[in-house]
Every structure is written in C-alpha cells, then in structure tokens.
Amino acid sequence: MSTRRLLEQLAREGLVDRDALDEATPLGQRTRDALAGLTGEGLRLQQAGASVSVWLGALLLAIFLVQMEITAVVPVGLAFGAAGLGLAAVLARGPATLLELQLRWIATIGGQVLILASLGEVIGDDESLCVAALVVQAITVWLVRDLAIGVVSVLVGAGALLVLAAELHVGPFGHGLLALFLGTCICGLWVLQAPLAARLGRLWQPLAYALPLAVWAPITIGAGSRREGGDPGGLPMFLGTWAADAVLLSAGWAALSTWLIVQAGRERPELRGGAQRAAYAGIGLTALLGLDTPGLSAGLTLLILGQLRASLNLRLLGLTAVGSFLFFWYYEHGSTLLSKSIVAVSHGALFLLLAGLLRRKAARPRKAQARPLAARIADLRWLSLALALGLAIPGYVVVQKERVLSSGETVLLRLAPVDPRSLMQGDYMELRYALVSELPDVERLAPRGALIVTRDVDDVARFVRVDDGRPLAPGELRLRYAKRGREVSLGAETFLFPEGEGRTLEAARYGELAVAEAGDSVLIGLRDEARRPLGTRLHDR
Amino acid sequence: MSDPLAGPPIAVRLHALASAGVLDPAAFERARELVGGTPTVDAWYRFARFHLIILGTVLAVAGAIFFVAANWDVFTPHARIGLAAAAMAAATLAGGWIGLDKLSGRAAGLAGGLLFGPLLALVGQVYQTGADAFELFLAWAVVLAGYALATRFVGAWITALLLAVITIYLWIGQALGSHPFDTPGLWGSLAGAAALSALALHRRVHRGPSDAIGLVALTLGWCITFAHGAVAISIDGWPFGQVIALLLALALPAVLLQLGRRLDDFGLERLAVAHLFGLLTVAEGKLVFDVLDAEIGGLLIMGLLLSVQGYVGGEWFRARRPREEDVS
Incomplete structure (x- = not known):
C-alpha cells in the first residue's frame, strides 16, 4: 500500500480531508511538505549526507577555528557560531541537494562548537557549560528543520543533562530519578503519540526517536565504577541494599510497564481480562524480586513499549539494555554475587513459569497430538552426545587433579598478591612467585619444562636448576613450568577465593602447592608469613 | 523529483503527517491499524x-x-x-x-x-x-x-x-x-579475522543477507580486519606482520566489492566502501600529522579532505543504492 492509497482510504472513511491529496490546496501542500524529505530519494539523501566523514570533517574544521583563537574574542566566536546555525537553518528550509545537506551538518556542528567554545571563555564552571550546551541543542532543534540533525541534537542535549547531573553530584538516587524521568517521557511520547505529535508538531519525532537511546546510558553505563563504601557517581540500579530509594525507582519502572499494558488493553480490547491480569502480576513480581535492580525493569519497560508500538528498534534496545545491565552488574561490588545470583535465578524462574502458564492458558489453537516417542528419543540421542562431551572434559580435569592431590608433596612458594575479579570465576588474587625471579636467563628456557627445587624445614621451595634430565638427588622435586611470552608460569598464578575473603587473604605470603612426582601441581591454598593457612581450605590433606 | 505520496506508509511518514497536523489523532490511530502498526492478540x-x-x-x-x-x-x-x-x-x-x-x-x-x-x-x-x-x-x-x-x-x-x-x-x-597488534599475537588475530570473513562470505553467498550467523561473522570479521588495517597504516617502521595485516585489510573490501556486484548485494558494497574510506582517512591523518607534521594547519587540511570524502562517498551511495521504492 502506498501513502496515497492510505490517505484515500482515510478520506473515504471521513477521517482525512480529501484536499490532503490535492497538491493545489494548502492542505495538499502541507502534506507534501511534511513528506518532502522522507521520500525514497529523500531518505537515501539523508543517509548519503549523514556520514562519519562529514561529521569528523566538520568537527576538525571547527577545532581549527578554535585553535586559531577566533573564540578568544567572544563576540566574534559567537557571531561565527550563530552564522553557522543560521546558515544551517536557511539550508534546511527547502529541498536539498547532497552538497546542501552536508553543508547543513557542517554548519550545525561548526556553529555549535564555536558557540560553546566562545561561551567556555567566559563561563567558569562545567555546570554552566552543560546548561549552555542544553540551550544550544534546544535552539538547534527549533531552528534547523532537519529530522536527523534534530535527533542528534536531542541525544547531545540528553548527554549534557546526564553530565550536568554528575557534575551536581546528585548521587545514585538522583541519577535514578533522571533515568526514570527520561523513561516517563519516552513512554508518554509513544503511548500518547497521536495527541502529542499533533501538539508538539515537528518536535515530537526527534524527541521520540532519540530519548530511548539516551535512557540506555544511565541504565547501563557506570556500573563498573561503583565500589564498596559508596561512590557518589554510581547509578541507582546497582544499589546493594534494599533501600527505600531503590524501591521507589523499581516501583516507578513497574508503574510505567503497567501503564503500557493498560494501553495495550485499550488498543486491543481482546487483551483485557486474564491476559492483562497475568501481565500485571508478572510486572509486580519482577519489581518485587528485583527491588535493587531497577535497571532490569527499565530494560523490560523498553521491550514492552517496543511491542506496543510494533517497533523492532525499541525491542532491540530493550534487549540490549537488559544484556548490558547484566554484564555491568556482574562487575559491580555494591552487593554480593550470591544475592545477585538469587535475584537473577528467581527472575529467570519467574519468566519461565510465566511462559509455561501462558502456553496453558492462552486461547489459541495448539497441536492436539503429543510428540511421538521416537522423535523425542532422536533429539535426546544427539543432546546426550553433546552432554557426554560436556561432562567428560571437567571429569577428566577432576580425576587428574585428584591424583596430584592424593600423591603430591607439599611445597610453599613465596609470593606477592594483587586482587582483581575474573571473567566468570569470581574474585581472585594474581600470584607472583619469588622463585621465578631467581631463574637465570629466561630467554634461553625451553617453552615447556621443569624446574628442580628443594625444600627447607618449613617446606619453602628453593630453586636448584632447570631440569636437564639428570636423576633427582634426595630431597629434590620437579615443578613444571610453561613460558608465556617473556613470563614463566608455574600453572598456578591465580588463587580464586570465596567472595568476602579478600581482606583475610591480604596477609598471604606463601602459595601452598601439592606437587606430584612428574612435576604437575595443584595450588591448595595460601599461607601467611608464619606459614599458617589462610581463608577457606578446599582440600584438607 | 519523486512523488512524496508514492512510497509505502512507513512509521516515520505517518509520524511526519501527524506532526504536520494532516492526520488528527483519530486518523492517525486508524492509519496505524490499516498498516498493521497495532499488534494483534x-x-x-x-x-x-x-x-x-x-x-x-x-x-x-x-x-x-x-x-x-x-x-x-x-x-x-x-x-x-x-x-x-x-x-x-x-x-x-x-x-x-x-x-x-x-x-x-x-x-x-x-x-x-x-x-x-x-x-x-x-x-x-x-x-x-x-x-x-x-x-x-x-x-x-x-x-x-x-x-x-x-x-x-x-x-x-x-x-x-x-x-x-x-x-x-x-x-x-x-x-x-602477546598483543593482537604485535607478533606473535598478530598472527592469531589475523587468522581469526580471515576465518570469520571467509565464514561470513560463504554464508552470504549460500544463504543470503538475512542469515544471522553470517551477519555476526561479517560484523566481527570486518571490525577486526579494519582495526588491523588502521594500525598497520599508522604504525612506524612497517614490520613484516603489519604488511600482511594491511594486505588482508585491502583484500577484504576488494572481495566484498566483487561479491556485492556479483550478488547484487548493496550491503556488501557499502561495507567495502566504508572500509576503504576509513583506511584512506587513517592514511591521510598519518600523512598530514606525522609525515608533513602539520599541526593547526593539519586540522584545516584534514577537515577539508574528510568533507570532500564525505561528499564523494555520498554521491557513490546515491548512485548505487537500489531505488525500488521510487517505482511503487
């Protein structure tokens, strides 16, 4: 169906004036003006004109002017900047060629940089500069009648708002309220799109298209920087305690999701009743289970909004927000991994339970026949093979390590620890063994081999020589090594420990290894200066 | 110029008509219904x-x-x-x-x-x-x-x-x-990029542009190869490994262009041109700021070069992009 056909259909139903189809009438002209930049050719032109090369080129030209100290004379800088924005506004008044479209971008970017750089000469603080950036973006959206430039301006404006909030040290709750405010704006713009588009005019599109991208930032970014003890720059969705402010934010996102479901019922009355009640229950339980994780609720709100407005982009944004939130959440130290695990698993179980209930209760035709047993067995056969492979690998490692543990000698190696968090395996210490620094001429070492060590009365290892095949003297032991670049690894350079034991293990001065006859080793634990074991011991030998 | 009403009533056009007051709220909601913009049960x-x-x-x-x-x-x-x-x-x-x-x-x-x-x-x-x-x-x-x-x-x-x-x-x-941009790590990274690109192109040829595995492989292969090309151009001294990296970075867009033309796949062609323009930008930057050592003047030269590049790329895009919508 073409836009013309659609308008004809609406005219037949009395919803649109027929003049909209007639180019000679004012309404017909308005229709064409509205769609002028959005024809197939217009959209192609927009894509061709908005290239990274042009943006970077414009930025460099503007920086050149700033470097030439044009903005040092503030009125001159402001005049040039205003001229740039004015030129962009004039170029955006009518249909454009590719060159004119690209000049719009160059003039807009150049104008904005010159104005902000000039204002930077007289404005002393970052907060005021953020406000100035917001005002400049608002002026740009108002002046330059170009949808793509409008969208980017709203994005930059939202970025300035977030930076302003950080500069004002509004704290986690303030950032959360800002995210919730943006979320409310997004839901409002899209749920009430028909009346708001008519009321806001050409402002509606840049706001509705750009704000969902802007809210993604406070949902996800910054989680990794939050540390125990509280960081004022941290974000609320990563609060470690069930504080009243986190509850409020979570409830806020749940309220937005509820609004979207209410709207879905209005637009599709068939959804009212059981389906809607189940959705309310799901949203309520999600908020309840994740009181300190409103970031998850925010992602789900975007997802539901995407479905309500049949927008794949919004749905993808919602999924991306949930995925990014989970990633940053893992590295956040405000709450324990155990409590995060409970929250994530309970959410997962709730969703799977709801999916099962939905299948049972939904009034839609289902395949009447049960799946034949032969088909199930065929599926199980292939999956069992994959499962066997999956269990064989860790099984082999377990057997190998248990052998070393049961027959190995205890050796202590002097060390110097530090403590990051591993991808997947939790908190750990990086261990550096003093023994390695005693090795002569590491460059000449074979890529793999064994070191010969002896032990003193406290089992502390002393380096003797690199294994050259000679028989071992009494009291000597082999210890395997492997070269990694210029480093020598003894196979136990990290010690993974239970969450919360980091402080206790700071006293570690020795690594305790079980070393088998062939030189294979297992790191059993850590010991302090007096050789006393530290922390939880997994293998009592 | 094409007829503004000829194209399909996609969301951005309906939004524009509503914002311009051509569609009042009732007409807008009905239009959404007619184009399938209201999800069914x-x-x-x-x-x-x-x-x-x-x-x-x-x-x-x-x-x-x-x-x-x-x-x-x-x-x-x-x-x-x-x-x-x-x-x-x-x-x-x-x-x-x-x-x-x-x-x-x-x-x-x-x-x-x-x-x-x-x-x-x-x-x-x-x-x-x-x-x-x-x-x-x-x-x-x-x-x-x-x-x-x-x-x-x-x-x-x-x-x-x-x-x-x-x-x-x-x-x-x-x-x-090692490091992905330094030998011996470089060889591993280049082998990975080549394998990803080969997998992507194989699936593109046999399963078309909507194949999800091919798309993921293409995105990863393209990004890694481009990064290697950019580093190879900007690094000083040109060690042997970086020459190979640059050759791979130039071979990928050549293959993409060739395949894109053969399969009438504009996505591949666009990716190839973006790749080449990106490498050209890095080379220009190296020439202007490192070789010629132009400081503030270099900003002007680079700004102009990039603007011209953007224009040339835009014209290519307009000339090559399929125009199926205009005929509807």
Whole structure:
C-alpha cells in the first residue's frame, strides 16, 4: 500500500480531508511538505549526507577555528557560531541537494562548537557549560528543520543533562530519578503519540526517536565504577541494599510497564481480562524480586513499549539494555554475587513459569497430538552426545587433579598478591612467585619444562636448576613450568577465593602447592608469613 | 523529483503527517491499524512467550554464573561440582524431552550448553587451574558447538562463535603473553579475522543477507580486519606482520566489492566502501600529522579532505543504492 492509497482510504472513511491529496490546496501542500524529505530519494539523501566523514570533517574544521583563537574574542566566536546555525537553518528550509545537506551538518556542528567554545571563555564552571550546551541543542532543534540533525541534537542535549547531573553530584538516587524521568517521557511520547505529535508538531519525532537511546546510558553505563563504601557517581540500579530509594525507582519502572499494558488493553480490547491480569502480576513480581535492580525493569519497560508500538528498534534496545545491565552488574561490588545470583535465578524462574502458564492458558489453537516417542528419543540421542562431551572434559580435569592431590608433596612458594575479579570465576588474587625471579636467563628456557627445587624445614621451595634430565638427588622435586611470552608460569598464578575473603587473604605470603612426582601441581591454598593457612581450605590433606 | 505520496506508509511518514497536523489523532490511530502498526492478540502472545523463554533462560544461566563466581563455601567442592553437572544434565535432557522442534526445548538445550561454562569455571575454582579464562572459553566454545549441532539452534551457533572469538583474544593475551597488534599475537588475530570473513562470505553467498550467523561473522570479521588495517597504516617502521595485516585489510573490501556486484548485494558494497574510506582517512591523518607534521594547519587540511570524502562517498551511495521504492 502506498501513502496515497492510505490517505484515500482515510478520506473515504471521513477521517482525512480529501484536499490532503490535492497538491493545489494548502492542505495538499502541507502534506507534501511534511513528506518532502522522507521520500525514497529523500531518505537515501539523508543517509548519503549523514556520514562519519562529514561529521569528523566538520568537527576538525571547527577545532581549527578554535585553535586559531577566533573564540578568544567572544563576540566574534559567537557571531561565527550563530552564522553557522543560521546558515544551517536557511539550508534546511527547502529541498536539498547532497552538497546542501552536508553543508547543513557542517554548519550545525561548526556553529555549535564555536558557540560553546566562545561561551567556555567566559563561563567558569562545567555546570554552566552543560546548561549552555542544553540551550544550544534546544535552539538547534527549533531552528534547523532537519529530522536527523534534530535527533542528534536531542541525544547531545540528553548527554549534557546526564553530565550536568554528575557534575551536581546528585548521587545514585538522583541519577535514578533522571533515568526514570527520561523513561516517563519516552513512554508518554509513544503511548500518547497521536495527541502529542499533533501538539508538539515537528518536535515530537526527534524527541521520540532519540530519548530511548539516551535512557540506555544511565541504565547501563557506570556500573563498573561503583565500589564498596559508596561512590557518589554510581547509578541507582546497582544499589546493594534494599533501600527505600531503590524501591521507589523499581516501583516507578513497574508503574510505567503497567501503564503500557493498560494501553495495550485499550488498543486491543481482546487483551483485557486474564491476559492483562497475568501481565500485571508478572510486572509486580519482577519489581518485587528485583527491588535493587531497577535497571532490569527499565530494560523490560523498553521491550514492552517496543511491542506496543510494533517497533523492532525499541525491542532491540530493550534487549540490549537488559544484556548490558547484566554484564555491568556482574562487575559491580555494591552487593554480593550470591544475592545477585538469587535475584537473577528467581527472575529467570519467574519468566519461565510465566511462559509455561501462558502456553496453558492462552486461547489459541495448539497441536492436539503429543510428540511421538521416537522423535523425542532422536533429539535426546544427539543432546546426550553433546552432554557426554560436556561432562567428560571437567571429569577428566577432576580425576587428574585428584591424583596430584592424593600423591603430591607439599611445597610453599613465596609470593606477592594483587586482587582483581575474573571473567566468570569470581574474585581472585594474581600470584607472583619469588622463585621465578631467581631463574637465570629466561630467554634461553625451553617453552615447556621443569624446574628442580628443594625444600627447607618449613617446606619453602628453593630453586636448584632447570631440569636437564639428570636423576633427582634426595630431597629434590620437579615443578613444571610453561613460558608465556617473556613470563614463566608455574600453572598456578591465580588463587580464586570465596567472595568476602579478600581482606583475610591480604596477609598471604606463601602459595601452598601439592606437587606430584612428574612435576604437575595443584595450588591448595595460601599461607601467611608464619606459614599458617589462610581463608577457606578446599582440600584438607 | 519523486512523488512524496508514492512510497509505502512507513512509521516515520505517518509520524511526519501527524506532526504536520494532516492526520488528527483519530486518523492517525486508524492509519496505524490499516498498516498493521497495532499488534494483534496473536502477536502479543508470540512476543510474550518468546521473550519470557529467552530472557528466562538467559537470567537463569546468568544467575548460575553469579552463583559460581560467588565461590560460596557452604557446600563441599564435590557437592558444588555435582550440583552444576546435574543442572547441566537436567536442562539438556529437558530440552530433548520437550522437543527440539519447540522454542522452549531448544532454549532448554541451549541452557544446558551454556551451563557448561559455570561447571568448568567451578572446576577451575576448586582446583585453582587459574583465572586464565582462555582454556575455559575454548572448551565452552567446542561443547556449545556440539550443542548447536544437536539443537540446530541459530542462537547456539552464534553464542559458540562469540565464545570462539573471545577465546582467540584471551589466548593471545594469556597463553602467548602477546598483543593482537604485535607478533606473535598478530598472527592469531589475523587468522581469526580471515576465518570469520571467509565464514561470513560463504554464508552470504549460500544463504543470503538475512542469515544471522553470517551477519555476526561479517560484523566481527570486518571490525577486526579494519582495526588491523588502521594500525598497520599508522604504525612506524612497517614490520613484516603489519604488511600482511594491511594486505588482508585491502583484500577484504576488494572481495566484498566483487561479491556485492556479483550478488547484487548493496550491503556488501557499502561495507567495502566504508572500509576503504576509513583506511584512506587513517592514511591521510598519518600523512598530514606525522609525515608533513602539520599541526593547526593539519586540522584545516584534514577537515577539508574528510568533507570532500564525505561528499564523494555520498554521491557513490546515491548512485548505487537500489531505488525500488521510487517505482511503487
């Protein structure tokens, strides 16, 4: 169906004036003006004109002017900047060629940089500069009648708002309220799109298209920087305690999701009743289970909004927000991994339970026949093979390590620890063994081999020589090594420990290894200066 | 100039008409209804079920990862390993029992494959096999490829592919003690980029541009190859490895252009041109700022060069982009 056909259909139903189809009438002209930049050719032109090369080129030209100290004379800088924005506004008044479209971008970017750089000469603080950036973006959206430039301006404006909030040290709750405010704006713009588009005019599109991208930032970014003890720059969705402010934010996102479901019922009355009640229950339980994780609720709100407005982009944004939130959440130290695990698993179980209930209760035709047993067995056969492979690998490692543990000698190696968090395996210490620094001429070492060590009365290892095949003297032991670049690894350079034991293990001065006859080793634990074991011991030998 | 009313009534056009006051709220809602912009009950059902199953699976597996990472010492090490293995086996067998022809069955099977990661991580914790995660990710990628073969689930293949790429870079850093832009790590990274690009192009030729595995492989291969090309141009001295990297970075767009023309695939052509323009920009930057040592003047030269480049690229884009919409 073409836009013309659609308008004809609406005219037949009395919803649109027929003049909209007639180019000679004012309404017909308005229709064409509205769609002028959005024809197939217009959209192609927009894509061709908005290239990274042009943006970077414009930025460099503007920086050149700033470097030439044009903005040092503030009125001159402001005049040039205003001229740039004015030129962009004039170029955006009518249909454009590719060159004119690209000049719009160059003039807009150049104008904005010159104005902000000039204002930077007289404005002393970052907060005021953020406000100035917001005002400049608002002026740009108002002046330059170009949808793509409008969208980017709203994005930059939202970025300035977030930076302003950080500069004002509004704290986690303030950032959360800002995210919730943006979320409310997004839901409002899209749920009430028909009346708001008519009321806001050409402002509606840049706001509705750009704000969902802007809210993604406070949902996800910054989680990794939050540390125990509280960081004022941290974000609320990563609060470690069930504080009243986190509850409020979570409830806020749940309220937005509820609004979207209410709207879905209005637009599709068939959804009212059981389906809607189940959705309310799901949203309520999600908020309840994740009181300190409103970031998850925010992602789900975007997802539901995407479905309500049949927008794949919004749905993808919602999924991306949930995925990014989970990633940053893992590295956040405000709450324990155990409590995060409970929250994530309970959410997962709730969703799977709801999916099962939905299948049972939904009034839609289902395949009447049960799946034949032969088909199930065929599926199980292939999956069992994959499962066997999956269990064989860790099984082999377990057997190998248990052998070393049961027959190995205890050796202590002097060390110097530090403590990051591993991808997947939790908190750990990086261990550096003093023994390695005693090795002569590491460059000449074979890529793999064994070191010969002896032990003193406290089992502390002393380096003797690199294994050259000679028989071992009494009291000597082999210890395997492997070269990694210029480093020598003894196979136990990290010690993974239970969450919360980091402080206790700071006293570690020795690594305790079980070393088998062939030189294979297992790191059993850590010991302090007096050789006393530290922390939880997994293998009592 | 084409007729503004000729194109299909996509969302951006309806929004523009509503913003201009051509469509009042009632007309706008009716227009959405006519173009299928209001999801049906069935669409809501499919949306809810799909996302509940996928998000439920992802969150359950994420919870398992968090649990393992917590390294909770209330259970004995062997009990923990047993629990993780039991969870993996239960999810896998549940997938087979529900049936791999259903989304829930495939998701359960995929969860079984994903739970292999936490299981191996747990073994690593208990026996302190090291936080060098590349061995873990390598084993995980292999096992997940097995699950992907069994479940025939695109999501499983994509996850296995991503794990394989992570493995390469962890291996370069942790096993080779090297860097992706420095030998010997460079060879590993280049081999990975070439393999990804070859896989992507093979799938593009045989399955078309909408193939999800091909798209992921193409995105990764393109990004890695471009990064190598950019570093090869900007590095001083041109060691042998960087020459090979640059040759690969130039060969990829050549192949993309050739294939794009042969398959009438504008996406490939566009990617090739973006690649070449990007490398050209890096070369210009090197020439202006490093060789000619132009400081402030260099900003002007680069700004003008990039603007011209943007114009030339834009004209190429307009000339080459298919115009199917104009004839509707």
